[in-house]
Amino acid sequence: MLDTTSLNRGSLLVLNSGSSSVKFTAFRVGAGAGQVAPLFSGQLAGIGTDARLSARSADGDVIADESWAKRDSGSVPALLPGLLAWIEGHLPADLPLLGAGHRVVHGGRNLHRPAVITDEVLEELERIIPLAPLHEPQNVAAIEVLKESRPDLPQVACFDTAFHHTQPPVCSTYAIPRHLSEAGVHRYGFHGLSYEYIARYLGENLPDLAQGRVVVAHLGNGSSLCGLKNGVSIDTSMGFSVLEGVPMGTRCGSLDPGVIIYLMRKYDMDADELERLLYHQSGLLGVSGVSNDMRVLEESDDPHCKLAVDLFCLRVAKEVASLACSIGGLDGLVFTAGIGENGKGIRARICEHLDWLGIRLDPERNAARADLVSAEGSLPVRVISTNEEFMIALHTVDLLTAGVAD
Structure with a gap:
């Protein structure tokens, strides 16, 4: 583990490993807990x-743009x-790598806060792979590769499900037989x-709003929403998997389970075929038949593209509105992530549907992507850039300097 004297002379690596890509950010560790600053970031x-x-680099300068095709064996772990x-070779000489933090999609029922990777934690992650079979294996593989190649490098896992552990049973329970719920079939939530x-940003910069009832819309190729009350997750749109909730780039969002039964009987579809359909062929891509890119759909005159956009916004x-019910009202709305932060037209269309809730955008503020995009007299609507890598870096520093896994 790290000692306090390491804090002025080291760096941390944050990894987000997928099936065909690895995103990374290197951070300089500051002079105390909670102080980290990006050095560079990128992806393979x-x-x-x-x-x-x-x-x-952190200033936006290109430090790499090169083909790795000759090294590519088709495997993320192999690369x-x-x-x-490469990352260590580009770290400043006086900032050795002190640890690595990983984004891990699922923590299951037991891992509900960031954890230092131990053999026991790794075993638990491998055990819960069936809960997120498309994402968890990639996350675990990255941890195992670093464990093998750098056995002395401390590692921390940060879970996308952990923040939602505060949700009450009435928001996390499915109406299915209790023995299935007790076996782990319930709403976990993601993002x-x-x-x-x-929640941290609101607490530091807008404390009055942070203490109220806020819906946060994380809208990107993967999209979900979360209802916060006093900065705590009460309810969210994603559930057991990342399929539930609003339509996404290639994912269907919430779907009548009867559709699945129908597809199995009518078209003899098996689990793998259904998985491809619901995860990779549906959502904006499925409805439009053109693209999963919201920018492409907004610019198209194709009526199917218009339907995809309209469906998403509604x-x-x-x-x-549903989450406002769960948190007992609404004091503010926050847009974040790729579409939420950059899609001025999408924000406008969504908020047009919410006029009855007292939400109205100021066209000029919205077009300028101001921090506050709502009109005078409206409930506050804000656009806040998210930073998941920063949170992982903070958790990694906190855990490794504490020397224990909470």
Whole structure:
């Protein structure tokens, strides 16, 4: 573990490993807990087809844009040691790597706060892979590769489900037989690191709003919403998996379970076929038949693209209203993530559906992407950039300097 004298002379690595890409950020550790600053960030993308490394400094300067196709064996774990070597080679000489923090999609029922990776934690992560079979194996593989190649490097896992552990049973329970709920079939929620960052930001910068009832809309290729009360997660749109809730880039969002039964009987679809359909062929892509990119859909004259956009905006607005019910009212709305932060037209369309709740945007503020985009007299509507990597870095520093896993 780290000692306090290491805090002025070290760096941390944050990794987010997927099935065909690895995103990374290197942080300088400051002079005390809670003080981290980015050095550079990037990603190794296209693994399995045409791997390419790109990276930028904290100031936005390009420090890498190179093909890794010759090294690409189609496996993320196979490329991780080389990526780690590249990262360490670009760290300042006086800032050795002190530890690594990982974004891990699922913590299951037992891992509901960040944890230092031990053999026991790793065993638990491997045990709960069936809860997130498309994401968890990639997260675990990255941890195992670093454990093998750098056995002395401390590692911390930060879970996207952890922030939602505060939700009451009435919001986390499905109406299914109790023995299934007790076996772990319930609503976990995701994007927790993003919501945790927004809650922290509100607490530090807008304390009055932070103590109230806020719905946060994390809208990107993967989208969800969360109802916060006094900075605590009460309810969220995603549930057992990342499929539930609003339509996303290629995911269906909430769907009548009867549709699944129908597809199995009518088209003889098995689990793998259903998984491909619901995770990769649905959502904005499925409805439009054109793209999962909201920018492409907004610019298109195709009526199916218009339907995809309209459907997304209405479903997000309905989710805002639903979450307002769960948290007992609404004192503010926050947009974040790629579409939430950059999609001025999408924000406007969503808020048009919410006029009855007292939500109205100021067109000029919204077009300028101001921090406060609502009109005078409206409930406050804010646009706040999320920073999940920052939260992972903070948790990593806190745990490794404490020397214990809470």
